[in-house]
Amino acid sequence: MKKLISTQWIDNFLSPEEYSEIMELSNTTQFLLPWEYADRYGDSKNPDPTINFNWRAWRGCRRSPNLVNYLDIGDKIGELFDCDVGRLEYFEHPVENFPDYVPNPPQHIDARFDFSGVLYLDHGAEGLGTTVGDQYVEWKPNRLVTFDAHTMHNPHMGGTNRIVLTFFSYKKKF
Numbered sequence: 001m002k003k004l005i006s007t008q009w010i011d012n013f014l015s016p017e018e019y020s021e022i023m024e025l026s027n028t029t030q031f032l033l034p035w036e037y038a039d040r041y042g043d044s045k046n047p048d049p050t051i052n053f054n055w056r057a058w059r060g061c062r063r064s065p066n067l068v069n070y071l072d073i074g075d076k077i078g079e080l081f082d083c084d085v086g087r088l089e090y091f092e093h094p095v096e097n098f099p100d101y102v103p104n105p106p107q108h109i110d111a112r113f114d115f116s117g118v119l120y121l122d123h124g125a126e127g128l129g130t131t132v133g134d135q136y137v138e139w140k141p142n143r144l145v146t147f148d149a150h151t152m153h154n155p156h157m158g159g160t161n162r163i164v165l166t167f168f169s170y171k172k173k174f
Contacts (some may be wrong), residue, residue, distance in 0.1 A: 007132040007151070013119060013144035014073065022073065026090055026121055026163055031062035040065065060097035064090040073119070074167065081146065083115045083169040091166045092123075093157035101127065101158040110149035113168040117146035118155075123163035128156050 014022060032040065067088045068074045074085035110116045118130060120143045129139040132153040137145045139156075147153060149168065 007135050007137065007145070007147045009137050009143050009145045011140060011143050013142055018073070019142050022071070022119070022165060023122055025067075025071075026123065026165070029064045029067075029090055031064055031090070031092055033062060034058055037063050060094070062092040062094065073165070077117070077144075077146075077167055078169065078172075081115060081169075082172050084172055085167050085169040086113065087166070087168040089166055091118075091155075091164055093155065093162040095159065095161045098158040098162075102156065105154045105156065107131070107152035107154040109152055110168055113149040114171045115146065115169045116149040116153075117144060117167050119144050119165040119167075121163055121165065123161050125160050125162075128160070128162050130155055 067090075068085055071088055074088045077083070078085050120129075120139050120141055122141050124139045124141075126139055129137050130145050130153060131137075132145070132147045133151050136156075137143075155162065155164070
């Protein structure tokens with residue numbers, strides 16, 4: 001089994017059939033506004049930082065419901081990287097909310113998790129990749145980017161719609 005040491009990416013992560021399924025769902029899935037997501041998952045009224053998803057920080061963005069029990073990609077990631085995927089969601093930076101390219105968005109960590117990543121979809125463009133630490137990983141459809149969740153990182157967005165499939169996971173408990 002592969003263990004994460006640093007930022008990694010895998011091109012053509014999904015088979016054409018799997019990728020087609022993920023793309024089709026991305027075109028039909030429900031996207032929640034930040035406060036709708038917080039209300040659904042019970043953290044909007046909870047000040048506990050271990051429960052709060054910091055939904056206020058992603059103003060203007062939208063996220064799908066958690067699809068971890070619906071999509072097999074979570075199992076594939078878990079087996080490959082020896083982790084338990086807890087959240088698997090589409091994340092959108094809609095062009096109407098981000099009409100101009102943002103050259104240096106603030107970085108953040110995914111504090112509640114151990115291991116994170118994104119799968120780039122057809123909803124994006126060159127220049128809309130991800131910076132992890134000081135390393136930029138360019139946008140390419142069907143590229144899986146993985147990293148330690150406690151490493152500072154940020155998406156690049158603006159000027160066009162950007163939708164990725166994100167995952168957040170924990171180290172396996174033996």
